Amino acid sequence: MGTGQTVAVFGAYGHTGRFVVTELRSRGFVPLLLGRDEDRLRELAAAHPATAYRVASADDAASLDRGLTGAAAVVNAAGPFAATAGPVIEAALRAGIAYVDVAAEIEANVDTFTHYADRARAAGVAVVPAMAFFGGLGDLLVTAAMGDWTAADEAHVAYGLSSWHPTAGTRVSGTVSHRRRDGRRVRHTGGRLEYYAADGDLPTVEWDFPAPTGRRTVLAGFTMADVVTVPSHLSIPEVRTYMTADAARDLAAPETPAPAAVDERGRSAQTFTVDVVVRSGDTRRRVVATGRDIYAVSAPLAVEAVERLLDGRTAATGVASAGQIFDAPDFLRALSTHLDIARHDDSRVPRPA
Ligand SMILES: NC(=O)c1ccc[n+]([C@@H]2O[C@H](COP(=O)([O-])OP(=O)(O)OC[C@H]3O[C@@H](n4cnc5c(N)ncnc54)[C@H](OP(=O)(O)O)[C@@H]3O)[C@@H](O)[C@H]2O)c1
Structure with a gap:
């Protein structure tokens, strides 16, 4: 179970992001709601007591840096990931925190492996793309x-x-x-x-x-x-x-x-x-x-990943898929x-x- 650590959710008020926020809370994490629409962030925060939000946009690196301050990890649930994965991974690398996304875009997933494998490994930061259905x-x-x-x-x-x-x-x-x-x-x-x-x-x-x-x-x-x-x-x-x-x-x-x-x-x-x-x-x-x-189940998949990244139940660092970085049978059992x-x-x- 989460130990009260803060986990940022980029795209928090999207359909999948909402499931992720609820799943984080149910496991004892503190979600930090990130997105580009302040009204929608405020409305979502109101539904989750003691939950903070910060306006952050993929095309504004400083807003992402402010958004990730104090977070132990970030879940990116904002797609198209062709636009969001690169900027949010860059911000996670600057912050030195684990990154998980739910991207189902083949080209964006390839880009993540191609562009960030070396840098994420060198930084000792885990980046797990497509951590969803x-x-x-x-x-x-x-x-x-x-x-x-x-x-x-x-x-x-x-x-x-x-x-x-x-x-x-x-x-x-x-x-x-x-x-x-x-x-x-x-x-x-x-x-x-x-x-x-x-x-x-x-x-x-x-x-x-x-x-x-x-x-x-x-x-x-x-x-x-x-x-x-x-x-x-x-x-x-x-x-x-x-x-x-x-x-x-x-x-x-x-x-x-x-x-x-x-x-x-x-x-x-x-x-x-x-x-x-x-x-x-x-x-x-x-x-x-x-x-x-398939959308709802993506939340326990992503949050189980976050939990394991934060408590060290990992077999790799840098950019890695779920099957590589986690103990697959054990991970699946945990989602029973x-x-x-x-x-x-x-x-x-x-x-x-
Ligand atoms: N791998 C899988 O099995 C799986 C499972 C679930 C979802 N997904 C993927 O996850 C993504 C989100 O799906 P969803 O179901 O949550 O859709 P959704 O309900 O339409 O939500 C999309 C979210 O992304 C945000 N967003 C989009 N472009 C953005 C940008 N450039 N900067 C900041 N925020 C941006 C939206 O914010 P605004 O309203 O402000 O635009 C919204 O919060 C999709 O790409 C979907 O394919 C994949």
Whole structure:
């Protein structure tokens, strides 16, 4: 549990930031609310007794320095991260404090590894990108599935979402990533990230998720941040991610509403199954996570990371993904009130195309 340490949340009044603030408080941390809109900060602070806020903007380094003063770590929940990750990491390095973000933008995640690996290591500061549902959870599951393997031929991460009601932040981040790709698609193959010409619709395959999700049509080549986090520390030349076709349609449709709270934790009705299969030769290993609301679950993922960074339960420093810096099976066990994790024996492993 947190020991009353202050943790800054940049983008605190966003949909995900609010879950992070609540999760920090529930674990005994003191959240410090950061963002660029003073009215929205004040309103959020009023809902959380004894919680301070500071106006800070990604394009104003001095405001970020003031914002991080006195904080032991910072969670960046403000996306598009193409605009916020660099400035907030720079501020975290100046302050000498750990940085965690929830970025699901492949190019922004790559930038974080490329631009900050050396400087963060030299500064002895931990920087953990994509510490959320996409990127972080998949990496933890792949790492846990690997067990004693140090290399594998393939990793498959299949996302079985019951629906996907995206937030404004998700939509804008998707647009920014799309623009950065200049009409191309991206995949991790042959041990590297590869951009390729988009040629028609993404192919579909049938994926047998464990019950109750069952057999679902998924889009192959629906590439998520796991293609950055997993290969950053595991020797797996082929990393593929899949998305239920229905959820992808929701995401693409402009009329799909934003997520609406239906329970006392503020979670939506959305459920998820993340089915991870790693293959080495003829042997497959599979770990499956199920839970509720991809935005809500990102908060315990990010805050568990903060807690471990602050109490020293880490295996690396500098820029590192969740699976590299944390003990993946132990991390997943710690989230048992948010995630059900099951290992499946080889006989039930699907054979993806
Ligand atoms: N990896 C994952 O699984 C995962 C999970 C959850 C969220 N995310 C990502 O996290 C981001 C936020 O998502 P959300 O659901 O919280 O969206 P949201 O509700 O729309 O909130 C976005 C937040 O980011 C802030 N923001 C955006 N650009 C900013 C900038 N240049 N400077 C300062 N603040 C800025 C917004 O503040 P203003 O209102 O002032 O613009 C707002 O607080 C998105 O990129 C989303 O894709 C990823």
